[in-house]
Amino acid sequence: MKKNKNLITHFFLILFGIVMVYPLVWLFMSSFKETMEVVSSSKLLPSKVIFDGYVSGWKGHGRPGFGLFIGNSLFLTLPTVVLTLVSSILVGYGFSRFEFPFKKILFGLMIGSILLPNTVLLIPRYLIFRNIKVLDSYLPFWIQAAAGVPFFIFMFVQFFRGIPKSLDESALIDGCGSFKILIFILLPLMAPTIFSASILQFIWTWDDFFQSLIYISSIARFPVSLGLRLSIDAMGIPPWNEIAAMSLLAMTPPIVIFFSAQKYFVEGIVTTGMKG
Amino acid sequence: MNKIKRKEYVGYLYILPWIIGFLTLTIAPFVSTFLFSFTDYSVLSGPKFTGLSNYVTMFTLDDLFLKSLKVTLVYVFFSVPCKLVFALFVAMILNRDIKGIGVYRTVYYLPSIFGGSVALSVLWRMLFMGDGLINRMLATLSINGPDWLGDTHYSLITISLLQVWQFGSSMVIFLVGLKQIPDYLYEAAMIDGAGKAKRFLHITLPLLSPIIFFNLIMQTINSFQTFTAAYVVTSGGPMHSTYLYALLLYDNAFRYFKMGYASALAWFLFMVLLVVTSLLFKSSGFWLHYMDSEN
Secondary structure, three states, X not given: OHHHHHHHHHHHHHHHHHHHHHHHHHHHHHOOOOHHHHHHOOOOOOOOOOOHHHHHHHHOOOOOOHHHHHHHHHHHHHHHHHHHHHHHHHHHHHHXXXXXXXXXXXXHHHHHHHHOOOHHHHHHHHHHHHHOOOOOOOHHHHHHHHOOOHHHHHHHHHHHHOOOHHHHHHHHHOOOOHHHHHHHHHHHHHHHHHHHHHHHHHHHHHHOOXXXXXXXXXXXXXXXXXXXXXXXXXXXXOOXXXXXXXXXXXXXXXXXXXXXXXXXXXXXXXXXXXXX | OHHHHHHHHHHHHHHHHHHHHHHHHHHHHHHHHHHHOOEEOOOOOXXXXXXXXXXXXXXXXXXXXXXXXXHHHHHHHHHHHHHHHHHHHHHHHHHOXXXXXXXXXXXXXXXXXXXXXXXXXXXXXXXXXXXXXHHHHHHHOOOOOOOXXXXXXXXXXXXXXXXXXXXXXXXXXXXXXXXXXXXXXXHHHHHOXXXXXXXXXXXXXXXXXXXXXXXXXXXXXXXXXXXXXXXXXXXXXXXXXXOOHHHHHHHHHHHOOOHHHHHHHHHHHHHHXXXXXXXXXXXXXXXXXXXXXXX
């Protein structure tokens, strides 16, 4: 009886799983089809496997191809991740290991700003970046990351709180300064947290569209998100196989990270439990 | 004594990046948005004070504002509850002792990792366009599918479905919450003869309520600001049926460069969110249940 019930549960879970990932698998298969086949057949497998979509998309049609957009996205995303980590670790360390006046208020404001909707800051931020002449570059992303991202600051504060203070104190007796304690004693312990934070920030920055749309205007600097939109808007009859191929390439880094670092990924979501 | 004090002030040095960022990129913009909302500001010329006229325009002259507000409210009040109910339902099934839970969790979570990315919106367009995959599959079952993206009756639902499809992150958070509910409570209830429905209503729901509340707040704030799906899949159309508030804001600020008016729109959205979240907080007194208060 119990076994039967479990079988039924599994049957529905599998069925539901297929419904969930079928679109993604279909997209993958479509990237190897002829354009006409993408929009006319409902078969999953391509009748003939071709790589035209990848080849022409990568080269572009007399304008920048997808290779450039991928490179741009990396150039935008990697420094953003590094700056986020450095500043958020420092700020998280400051908030969790030191007593100073107004700390409680400042910490409250920091947490409160996680809930603050971005739209209410958007226009003045744009005007600031325009005034300091950094529009159409990746500096708006890097500057915002260097200021520490409240979500990740909170994540690191949670980490530091879990490490007994006695560890710092014994090092203090040995004559280590607070910065040395952070670098030589705490940092080696935080590898998993740093890893979680990096992959989350990488994926969020990689997936971002709205900020890129506002801050970046020249095609030569387009990241993947803007490049992809360009390709579906610019052409008369869209070459669907190419669009499928490019969408799939845009999704590849998050997919690879997700499958290779799933444990850290889920842990990151759960410890702070905030985004998504 | 002196030494300890000096050491503690070092704390400011560590949080300095955030303090600078908070003052220049959060507080100053926050106040500026409020001030700009009372001006006519078109980037080329400086801001000119115009009193409440932006707000008056919103409610009396701008039909798109009211339309967009309505569309956004429908979107939020449909997609957020659907997504959360779904996430909770699946999490409860996965919380049972069954084999392969890791695999299911991974598969269900997968769509969530793409967030508000363009690639996912492009996929959605390929699935739901007139001759897209969905309608072709319906056709094989001899069902004549609607024009999902071109018919005003279906366009907003299609956009909302994309949001519901990404229920994975809420599901993972629910799963963690469910794991924390002690088994003995269920066992005691079963001895007392409580059925499935009763156990769900009197144990699971109350003990999970802080996490439900948390998910509800975060999802509501995020949904009010949804942009990519509506912008890429339907461009806000047809007939503005998917013209979400973020699109209205984007058009006014970055296409028409009406920074003053757009600031008023942004400030209004902030007020709406403030009201909605404080209503949620207020109502939580009636249904929010913390495990500690039990003892």
